[in-house]
Amino acid sequence: MVLLMLCTLASAQKKSFCIECHVKLDDPRLSAPAKLFENDIHRGRGLSCNDCHGGDPNATTSEAAKDPGKGYLGKPRALDIPAYCGKCHSDANLMKRFNPSLRVDQESEYYTSVHGKLLKTGEQRVATCISCHTVHGIRAINDPLSSVYPLNVADTCAKCHGSSDYMQGLKIPTDQVVKFKTSVHAKALYQKQDLSAPTCNDCHGNHGAAPPGIASVANVCGQCHARQADLFQTSPHKAAFDQQGLAECLTCHSNHDIATPTDQMIGTEQGALCINCHQSGDKGFVAAGHMRSRIDQLIASIDKSNEILSLAERKGMEVSKPKFELKGATDALTHARVLIHSSSIAEVDKIVGPGLEVATKGHQAGLDALSELSFRRKGLAVSLVFIIFLAVLVFLKIRQIESRPPIAK
Ligand code: HEC
Ligand code: HEC
Ligand code: HEC
Ligand code: HEC
Ligand code: HEC
Ligand code: HEC
Ligand code: HEC
Ligand code: HEC
Ligand code: HEC
Structure with a gap:
């Protein structure tokens, strides 16, 4: 038909x-x-x-x-x-x-x-x-x-x-x-x-x-968030959540009103997700505290380096290279926030460690730039003193010449 x-x-x-x-x-x-x-x-x-x-x-x-x-x-x-x-x-x-x-x-x-x-x-x-x-x-x-x-x-x-x-x-x-x-x-x-x-x-x-x-949500989210889904699938949470009938991903993020995640979601303080299920003493609790402190440490270290590099920049020093290199540390921070989905201290440490090294290098570069600035200033002061000294000498010489009695013709 x-x-x-x-x-x-x-x-x-x-x-x-x-x-x-x-x-x-x-x-x-x-x-x-x-x-x-x-x-x-x-x-x-x-x-x-x-x-x-x-x-x-x-x-x-x-x-x-x-x-x-x-x-x-x-x-x-x-x-x-x-x-x-x-x-x-x-x-x-x-x-x-x-x-x-x-x-x-x-x-x-x-x-x-x-x-x-x-x-x-x-x-x-x-x-x-x-x-x-x-x-x-x-x-x-x-x-x-x-x-x-x-x-x-x-x-x-x-x-x-x-x-x-x-x-x-x-x-x-x-x-x-x-x-x-x-x-x-x-x-x-x-x-x-x-x-x-x-x-x-x-x-x-x-x-x-x-x-x-509930046990296939990670596949749905994983269409787009593949990294988090892979890490979750191999984490101890996968089996534990499935066994207890807890929905993957949603238990921590919800489904319809997913908010922008924050570092406060992880850790052992009030408001952290981890303490909904983990108590003082268990491995999850220890991991939560450790991961959060490593993330905080990296943030503090990046902030410190940024501060000193910006100071040097404002004072006219050329620090674009160390500033660019500091991106390695912020990348590590982004990466660490993804790696918490592995629920593994070792995985998070693996990336935070090198991140901290990069941040420390940035800080050192800032310090170096500032000490070079003070060295240049000292140099400038010394040469200024020398120039003034010369000027005074010339002035005195002129006075001396002018104060001679005129030569009789
Ligand atoms: C000369 C006018 C005329 C022509 C040509 C015509 N219709 Fe209609 N159609 C109507 C009128 C009047 C009604 C409402 C009364 C009725 O249900 O017969 C209607 C009703 C319908 C309805 C609603 C039926 C219902 O159960 O509510 C459909 C569907 C429809 N026409 C489709 C068609 C199709 C398809 C054609 C061409 C193959 C067509 N009509 C040609 C006048 C026309
Ligand atoms: C007589 C055959 C026929 C019937 C019956 C039919 N369609 Fe279609 N439909 C088509 C064709 C042919 C196209 C065009 C496909 C194309 O070129 O992409 C199409 C396209 C569409 C598209 C757009 C697809 C695109 O490419 O974006 C939608 C949506 C759609 N139809 C829905 C419906 C719905 C709903 C019904 C029932 C109410 C229906 N069709 C009934 C033949 C039909
Ligand atoms: C793609 C398929 C498709 C085509 C093409 C189509 N119709 Fe329909 N038509 C439907 C369906 C499905 C319904 C039932 C709608 C509903 O239940 O609200 C419907 C309902 C109607 C009705 C009844 C409306 C009502 O509210 O009771 C009329 C009249 C009608 N069609 C006329 C036409 C006419 C005239 C054309 C050509 C201009 C046409 N249809 C083309 C699928 C189609
Ligand atoms: C079709 C692809 C797609 C699917 C499926 C999807 N997301 Fe997203 N998600 C995105 C995009 C795109 C963004 C926005 C990125 C941006 O602009 O910040 C996003 C953002 C997010 C964010 C915030 C990220 C941030 O850094 O602010 C979270 C958390 C998130 N999605 C979780 C989920 C969860 C949980 C599911 C499953 C229930 C899911 N998503 C399903 C594409 C998807
Ligand atoms: C619950 C809502 C919903 C219903 C019911 C629904 N569709 Fe769709 N349809 C969609 C959406 C959403 C898309 C995809 C839009 C996109 O891919 O961006 C779509 C896509 C399509 C397409 C384009 C080809 C494709 O598959 O992507 C066709 C054709 C189509 N629908 C026909 C139908 C027909 C025929 C029916 C009934 C048997 C139907 N739809 C029922 C929501 C619906
Ligand atoms: C990011 C993925 C995602 C998006 C976007 C999303 N949903 Fe859902 N939705 C889910 C998941 C996952 C569940 C299952 C919750 C469960 O099983 O506990 C769900 C459950 C539902 C349910 C079952 C009832 C309920 O509230 O649990 C309905 C109905 C629904 N969604 C409709 C919608 C509609 C309508 C939209 C668009 C406005 C939407 N969803 C957008 C992931 C999504
Ligand atoms: C014409 C009305 C209507 C529209 C439009 C509609 N739905 Fe539904 N939907 C329903 C009804 C009624 C149910 C049955 C509710 C129940 O489970 O008792 C349902 C059930 C569902 C369920 C299963 C909920 C459950 O847990 O049982 C999902 C998921 C869902 N709809 C998603 C969607 C999405 C996504 C769209 C849009 C793309 C959509 N619906 C559009 C009327 C609608
Ligand atoms: C909805 C409950 C729930 C939430 C929220 C939750 N966990 Fe878990 N977690 C579990 C369960 C259940 C297990 C498996 C049983 C156990 O070892 O305690 C587990 C296991 C773990 C393990 C493995 C412990 C071991 O024995 O090797 C670590 C690490 C862990 N979680 C870290 C975290 C961190 C970090 C957070 C916060 C981001 C968190 N969990 C949030 C329920 C949860
Ligand atoms: C045990 C709780 C927990 C589960 C389960 C969980 N997440 Fe997360 N997720 C978090 C926390 C905590 C953050 C925020 C990390 C931060 O910002 O320090 C986060 C951040 C995110 C982000 C933001 C981007 C990023 O990684 O920084 C996305 C996207 C995301 N999660 C997707 C998912 C998806 C998809 C799943 C399921 C496969 C999932 N999450 C399962 C706790 C969870």
């Missing part, structure tokens, strides 16, 4: 009485589809009303157009929409002709999602294809006006997941979107327009939307 539809594509595009009639109807329920369709990607690909709804696009009356003999399907029920869209989107042969790189697993993926599973049980409030993509004004996913363009996804999910009225009686909270909008990810996405930052579908999947299992 799809093939038959395709054969009629060319003629359907030329003239569609479906559109001609519908666009003029008074009832907005009937005219809006025809008006919106102007910007729909399906229209852009030469498809028309009857490619989804069936029927005869050449018929001039509603009755004739909707002849079931011409394959008229009518308006689908919510339950039937995935298959309605899937008749093309699950058909690899058909889709290949339009766009060989387009996936054809949306319908099958959809049925693995919580949305798809619940739809089958008759729950009509879940998202179907058109809740996320809209209908009659469907745009290419990379069109900034598409409802699933990265900057618009959260608002699309929010129609339901942000409304406690809509979700009434269902067990799940409705705070995901509000929380997400406060997150470090949302800041990167909306403020920096960094499209590599995740929005809802990057963590939940486009079509297989389900909460990731």
